[in-house]
Amino acid sequence: MKAFKACLAGLALLGLSPAAMAAGGTMPLSEGDAPLPDWPFEGVFGKFDQASVQRGFQVYTEVCAACHSMELLSYRNLGEPGGPFYNADDPEATEAAVAEFARQYEITEIDDYGDEVARPRRPADRFPSPYPNVQAAAAANGGAIPPDFSVIVKARPGGADYIYRLMTGYPSYEEFQGEYGDELHFNDDHSHGVLTQPAGLYYNPYFPGDTSGNWDGDPRHAPAGGYLAMPPQITDGRVDYMDGTEATQEQIAYDISQFLAWASEPKMENRKSLGLVVMIYLFFLAILVYFSYKAIWRNVEH
Amino acid sequence: MTDDKDNKPPNEDRRDFIHIAAGAAVAGGAGALAWPFVAQMLPALDTRAASSLEVPITGIPEGGEIRVLIGGKPFFIRHRTAAEIAAAESVEAGDLPDPQTDEERLVARADGTLNPAILVVSGSCTHLGCVPVGPGSNTGEFGGWYCPCHGSHYDTSGRIRKGPAPTNLPVPTYEYNADGSAVTISL
């Protein structure tokens, strides 16, 4: 039994050390940061808040989709369990809603005469991309290609937290007595000085990068973060929520992060619920086999 | 074995039960685990979603047909001439290898009327799945389709008339759109 405990301890140690390392890679939270939301999809029993996923999808459609593709998503995904259009009580209504939504967008096909013809999209079709190709995307955005959003939450250390922070983290006009594309004056406990934003780029304390090149203060206290080509997007009232929720900046950031978390891992709820069954099964199986083991070895001195 | 049992101490049965229960639990778990590995061979969600298609029918010339692929399966949409319709309707269904009237092989439009000019059938020969040839090539002895693989002849209603194929070309699930200018075929 002693050896067994040692074995478990060893497993735990070896198992957790890389996990701890991976966790260390997430964004550090400094004192001035506003608290992060409590994501309902975290934890063993975590589930997406479907109303929020719905609002987040509205934000994506009305704001993000102008530049960011979601190439791996099809309209039918919207009606799958957990998706924004999913209605467990009425699968037909779900299907109809998805089909109606998809119809708003057109797709070009080659007809029998070799001509390009447009037809409305069907649920099986993918989301349209805002740009015809990456070159067009780069050219329209000063060389920076807006990342695809299909798996963005899994593709960023910090996941939904990172998206939320990035959306709410742009410095506000009042705070910096300046204009975007201009100078940002820092005068807090950590940093004193002026940060000049390069043309066409926008400072965000949560975007990975290095600000020291454009910082005129103490280089040891250059502001955290970096510059990105996307200007601030999410402001109070940027969208008019269909369900009447007040569209504060925090609410919009919360909803879009949740929608993107769902899009990145649409099978998350299946995974966690199946996981619970598996864990309970293994737990009871371990007890059964342990007693079987004890019974078999009872007469052997070892 | 019975001798052993008699010699066992009283709690031996309980111990046997533990082994049987543990073994059964392992077997049950292994069985449940097998399911995902079986299920993954089923058509994936995207494959299933891509299994319907809307086909415009107004452009099909009389006496001609168009061929479409839905989920990799071929379908024929034929615009029949008056003579072909008459030929299909005049046959006594009872005499056929796979008895079916022409009317049974049509689907009503949105207003409830039939459109005998348009025939929609599967494009896989019911014998071994070859794609029969049709108008413009060789329509066989009965003016419908002819399967060159093993010589099955289909009539202008897609019914088997001669050759090894056991049944008529199946009519897929389809429906007309509101103005009757297109059909949506589903697998």
Add this chain to the structure above:
Amino acid sequence: MSGHESTYKPGTGIEKWIDARLPIVRLVHDSFVGFPVAKNLNYWWTFGAILAVCLVTQIITGIVLAMHYVPHVDMAFASVERIMRDVEYGWLIRYIHANGASMFFLAVYIHMFRGLYYGSYKAPREISWILGVIIYLLMMGTAFMGYVLPWGQMSLHGASVITNLIGAIPLVGEQIKIWLQGAPSIGNATLNRFFSLHYLLPFMIAGVVILHIWAFHTTGNNNPTGVDVKDEKKDTVPFHPYYTVKDGFAIIVFLMIFAGFVFYAPNVLGHADNYIEGNPLKTPAHIVPEWYLLPFYAILRAITFDIGPIPAKLGGVIAMFGAIAVLFVLPWLDTSKVRSLRYRPLARQFFLGFVAVCLLLGVAGASNPDDIVIKTGEDTLRYEVALEEAPEAVAVAEAHHGKIVSSNSERVIVDFAHYEDAVEFAEASGTTAEATVKHHGLTWLPVAQLLTFLYFAYFLIIIPLLGLIERPKDEPESIADSIHKSNGSADAVAAE
């Protein structure tokens, strides 16, 4: 596959008929049912069976994934996400496979440390050990090529870094690299061949596993005392049911940890960058291999200096492969006659130190070599001023509380603790040099170098030397004897 006398007795006529023609049932029976195993094996010995489960799991899930995966640079990434989204239970099977690799390595490391601790590599089990090291090498190759397949950013650039290592080999390296990649760079040809080999290697592993089992079934298992079996009746029990049930229990506990990762933290052992599709024009900020290869990555990066005629780049590659190669000769490096470290208290201390060195090498491999491990002072602002530009730099620096780090007739290096002082110095001296931030402390690089030295020293100095100078404790007469003694003392403690 076993050195002991067969205990198989065909019962029915059919069994006798088969046994006379192809004694396969007898082979299985003698290897996994009747095979006599020392009765004192502890839970560390269950990892062999756990590894068998890992291999089978990886092969089955891998075959299934290959049914849906598309090995093409334009489609690989999307095909993996299609598995996650559209294939029935595809998310489950892929997460089992991805985390299964980590579980496999976790188990193999425990298995290897167990072999090191109990002297399982010593005569007459050298071939078992060497076959084990070959399995480990094959596992690393398989894991590396498997990591390339999703065609994420880490896949692409990790593969690029590792294949470039081969380019360090003098004369032929560059040619071998191109041959391996099938192109001047990592591309579709590389992806296709890696997919093919990733599918092949596990079956080679399975083959070597059979040899591995054959070898230690010929010599008999080692056991925690390291003492040979003297009396089969007193010292051993048949493998089934005694060890099938014990291994079974351990496997279930292991599966619980495995399932914990698969269902609740499926991406925690991976890297976020690998969910970005591979882009040859953009390298991720930090390229790190999967956790199980980190110690070797640390050794690779630790060699930053030329060793005689060997350039640093090649030196790193040699050190990395040497770290595994040394395991092959371990049976002949160890001079001690005593197998188990139970009876070698001094060697046990060194062993624990070695385990710590390996874990720390892993941390070093995950860290940036220039990052500070132990901070010795606050960051300062450093100016490096050419004296012809500012001849009075030393005097001005001293006037502004600067700390002269070094100065000669050409230049002066000076540190400032306060930003204001540094600004005043720059103005007063008229230098055009920019201040850089100087961190004070011990960086990971020398730490990794020390750890690399300790890793090799353990095998090449400590193990050979300990056997000569250490006086081991008395080994028990037999396995049965050791069990009797330890149970006796436990009883005595209980009686008090």
